[in-house]
Amino acid sequence: MNLDFTGITLPFTAGDLLSSGVALLGVVGAFVLLGLAFLVAPKLFTLIRQAFNAGGGKRA
Template sequence: MIDWTGLSLPFSVNDLISSGNGLIGLVGSFVLLGLAFVFVPMVIELLREYAFTGKENEAFKRSGRGEWDRKKRINVAFDRVKSRKGH
């Protein structure tokens, strides 16, 4: 076993925690920006597809062939976004 009794560190636990928080504060904004570049185009595409399927729903209501509820329109929009992305 190693004897750790004579060991002293040049920093305390509070110093370590404050340094970690500072690092998270510095890097966190860049990580959030990177995630925005990934997810915002998908959200925009989803909203466009949702709006398109909403127009289709109005056409179904006028024709009398049936009516889609909100959940079906969202599922169709998700499927269209996935098929365009190639997942």
């Protein structure tokens, strides 16, 4: 089963595809980072609080 693609041309190049992907990431990227901040920040704050509480109990 051989396919012959000699007469087929695409309306875009790899550079066009890459530049449109980067542009889409530029538009959507801020919202993705904001969503990740809401997921990660509470866990990070809890980790910092636990580290300070655990370290405070070991002082002589």
